[in-house]
Amino acid sequence: MTEVPDDDRVTQAAARLFASLGYDGATADMIAESAGVDRSTIESMGGKSGLYHRILQTSFDEQMLLFDEVEKTFTPGLRGLQRFTEEIVEYYFDHLDIAAIWHHRMMADAADLQDIEARFRDPAVRRAAAIVGMSTSDNPDYELVHTVGGWCIYGFFMQGIPTNGGPPLTAQTPEGRVKFRSMMIRLHDLLERGGLSVGGTDTETSV
Numbered sequence: 001m002t003e004v005p006d007d008d009r010v011t012q013a014a015a016r017l018f019a020s021l022g023y024d025g026a027t028a029d030m031i032a033e034s035a036g037v038d039r040s041t042i043e044s045m046g047g048k049s050g051l052y053h054r055i056l057q058t059s060f061d062e063q064m065l066l067f068d069e070v071e072k073t074f075t076p077g078l079r080g081l082q083r084f085t086e087e088i089v090e091y092y093f094d095h096l097d098i099a100a101i102w103h104h105r106m107m108a109d110a111a112d113l114q115d116i117e118a119r120f121r122d123p124a125v126r127r128a129a130a131i132v133g134m135s136t137s138d139n140p141d142y143e144l145v146h147t148v149g150g151w152c153i154y155g156f157f158m159q160g161i162p163t164n165g166g167p168p169l170t171a172q173t174p175e176g177r178v179k180f181r182s183m184m185i186r187l188h189d190l191l192e193r194g195g196l197s198v199g200g201t202d203t204e205t206s207v
Contacts, residue, residue, distance in 0.1 A: 014031045019100035026048065070083075085149050
């Protein structure tokens with residue numbers, strides 16, 4: 001078996017701990033112990049804050065590549081936004097730790113690191129707006145889709161979908177993923193039937 005380099009093991013361990021405990025709840029010693037390295041290795045990588053930034057920078061770079069691919073085939077309108085949303089959901093299915101890290105951040109985790117949104121969230125929002133086009137991104141209906149979609153994604157990845165008497169369907173289960181995909185498609189369908197006008201696509205019909 002190929003041995004995982006120290007940097008990769010440390011980064012993976014840090015991501016797991018930040019996802020489960022939050023930045024504030026994790027310590028450099030915990031990361032070192034989980035990765036099986038000395039504390040000095042953590043310090044050489046910038047300490048806890050350096051690892052936090054490294055993890056989010058890697059995720060940001062990956063998402064920019066994803067956005068580049070989406071842009072190649074993006075079509076204006078609600079269906080294009082639906083496909084865009086699906087691509088983002090698939091990314092987080094493959095990066096559950098990142099979804100959890102951002103959820104903690106929304107709850108005021110790592111409050112002493114004040115550059116996080118400016119470096120990683122805001123540029124991603126602007127990139128998405130550039131892909132869908134100014135006329136769409138300035139549309140209040142787009143803001144609705146963007147905001148509600150974000151709430152749904154983070155809520156699902158953190159708490160799952162409630163069931164009648166049973167355990168919630170989560171992103172860790174195939175059943176949960178299938179259910180959430182179908183619910184997001186349904187959400188877009190309901191928004192469209194409700195008369196959403198996005199990117200020049202006007203679908204004013206009664207529900």
